[in-house]
Amino acid sequence: MAEPKFRAPKGTRDILPPESARRRSLSDAFAVLAGQWGFGEVVSPMFEDMGVFKRVGESTDLVTKEMFDLFDKGDPPQHLALRPELTASICRAYVEHRPVPPWKVWYDGPQFRYEQPQAGRYRQFTQVGVEVLGTDDPQADVDVIALGSRFFEAVGLTKVSLLLNSLGDPACRPDYLKALSDYLDSRRSELSAQSQVTLERNPLRVLDSKRREDQTIIDEAPLMVDFLSEESAAHFQQVRSGLEALGIEYEISPRLVRGLDYYTRTTFEFAADALEASQNAVGGGGRYDGLVEALGGPDTPGIGFALGVDRILLACNAEQSFEAAPSPVDVFVVDVAGGSSALTICESLRGVGLGADRAYGGRSMKAQMKLADRSGATYAVIIGDDEIASGEATLRDLRGDTGQRRVPLAVLAGEIRRLLQDNGV
Numbered sequence: 136m137a138e139p140k141f142r143a144p145k146g147t148r149d150i151l152p153p154e155s156a157r158r159r160s161l162s163d164a165f166a167v168l169a170g171q172w173g174f175g176e177v178v179s180p181m182f183e184d185m186g187v188f189k190r191v192g193e194s195t196d197l198v199t200k201e202m203f204d205l206f207d208k209g210d211p212p213q214h215l216a217l218r219p220e221l222t223a224s225i226c227r228a229y230v231e232h233r234p235v236p237p238w239k240v241w242y243d244g245p246q247f248r249y250e251q252p253q254a255g256r257y258r259q260f261t262q263v264g265v266e267v268l269g270t271d272d273p274q275a276d277v278d279v280i281a282l283g284s285r286f287f288e289a290v291g292l293t294k295v296s297l298l299l300n301s302l303g304d305p306a307c308r309p310d311y312l313k314a315l316s317d318y319l320d321s322r323r324s325e326l327s328a329q330s331q332v333t334l335e336r337n338p339l340r341v342l343d344s345k346r347r348e349d350q351t352i353i354d355e356a357p358l359m360v361d362f363l364s365e366e367s368a369a370h371f372q373q374v375r376s377g378l379e380a381l382g383i384e385y386e387i388s389p390r391l392v393r394g395l396d397y398y399t400r401t402t403f404e405f406a407a408d409a410l411e412a413s414q415n416a417v418g419g420g421g422r423y424d425g426l427v428e429a430l431g432g433p434d435t436p437g438i439g440f441a442l443g444v445d446r447i448l449l450a451c452n453a454e455q456s457f458e459a460a461p462s463p464v465d466v467f468v469v470d471v472a473g474g475s476s477a478l479t480i481c482e483s484l485r486g487v488g489l490g491a492d493r494a495y496g497g498r499s500m501k502a503q504m505k506l507a508d509r510s511g512a513t514y515a516v517i518i519g520d521d522e523i524a525s526g527e528a529t530l531r532d533l534r535g536d537t538g539q540r541r542v543p544l545a546v547l548a549g550e551i552r553r554l555l556q557d558n559g560v
């Protein structure tokens with residue numbers, strides 16, 4: 136076959152059946168859990184004014200290198216960007232609509248980052264997430280983290296670790312940043328060339344370097360936890376106690392800084408141990424108590440997380456969990472008498488709530504039976520000249536061992552529904 140002229144752009148993928156059905160079930164599982172926790176869904180635009188995302192941090196890779204931005208055709212043109220994440224959009228929506236706090240919302244949708252694609256890293260990827268705006272109660276942090284943990288359990292992942300840290304608040308962060316900068320400065324010449332550049336822009340981000348030559352220096356760097364103000368330390372302690380009360384295991388990760396600049400106090404990441412270390416973050420989040428204000432709103436604390444659906448599914452593959460959803464087709468109608476019976480029988484089966492499919496184009500019995508088998512249907516309904524003459528259909532059990540029998544067409548739909556219910560399908 137000739138090479139296709141067009142392919143999906145670099146870093147993007149088509150997600151085809153049955154994988155697409157599996158992904159939808161994963162999203163549905165998240166929606167159910169978020170509902171149980173009292174969150175309502177927000178659907179926001181896939182692009183925003185570039186200024187919204189700049190608030191995520193002018194010095195982050197996300198803003199300086201990874202934005203898919205464009206100018207619209209207005210006069211003057213507006214500088215827009217495809218969303219690289221949803222926290223900033225949710226805060227923008229909060230400022231715009233002024234809902235009653237605490238505002239608890241969840242989301243599910245594609246994000247766009249111009250990154251170097253590799254396994255588990257795409258230019259278009261899907262996140263599900265939650266945000267709580269308008270409270271800094273540490274129990275909100277616990278509730279949010281618990282939702283993430285329970286979601287991983289719900290999809291059958293057993294090897295996901297929760298890494299936890301506190302990044303302090305505006306009162307204590309400057310002292311820490313000064314200590315960190317002084318320390319990194321004193322070892323500047325030993326740092327990798329890239330980390331030396333990062334140090335100029337944002338010393339905190341040096342702690343995120345995975346380069347080997349930086350590791351000893353990072354290991355010996357001062358830690359934020361040792362600089363926490365009394366208030367931040369107490370907040371962090373309450374988050375920890377809450378997690379412990381719920382039996383949620385966590386690991387304190389004092390060098391966890393995350394890739395975005397808006398974080399304050401609680402920060403966390405979920406790492407899937409079944410994935411390669413460089414791409415094992417299946418989710419992350421934390422507090423961003425200053426972001427709403429930075430977007431022009433009132434002083435409003437916030438906490439949330441986003442989970443990477445693509446990576447979660449890779450982790451599920453690695454742990455052999457969350458298998459593909461079963462086929463929604465209960466019955467496949469095999470019509471070797473012209474096809475018009477398949478049309479009306481499918482209609483009546485679907486009318487009683489069953490899933491029904493059929494072949495097109497007058498194919499042979501053998502070809503249609505093959506399709507029936509591939510469809511995942513539990514039963515085949517077979518129509519030939521004989522069946523038409525007697526006003527019946529042959530009902531064949533494709534999965535069990537009850538063989539086949541004739542059923543009058545008039546009662547066919549009800550009979551199949553009863554059989555499926557009896558078998559708990």
Ligand code: HAM
Nearest residue numbers: 220222256257260416417418419420421439440441443
């Ligand atoms: P983030 O850590 O940038 O945080 O992304 C969250 C998750 O999205 C990551 O842990 C990862 O699973 C997934 N992800 C990120 N980039 C990619 C990519 N290029 N390809 C595949 N998956 C990816 C945020 O986005 C914050 N908005 C989270 C948050 C919500 N913080 C507070 N509220």
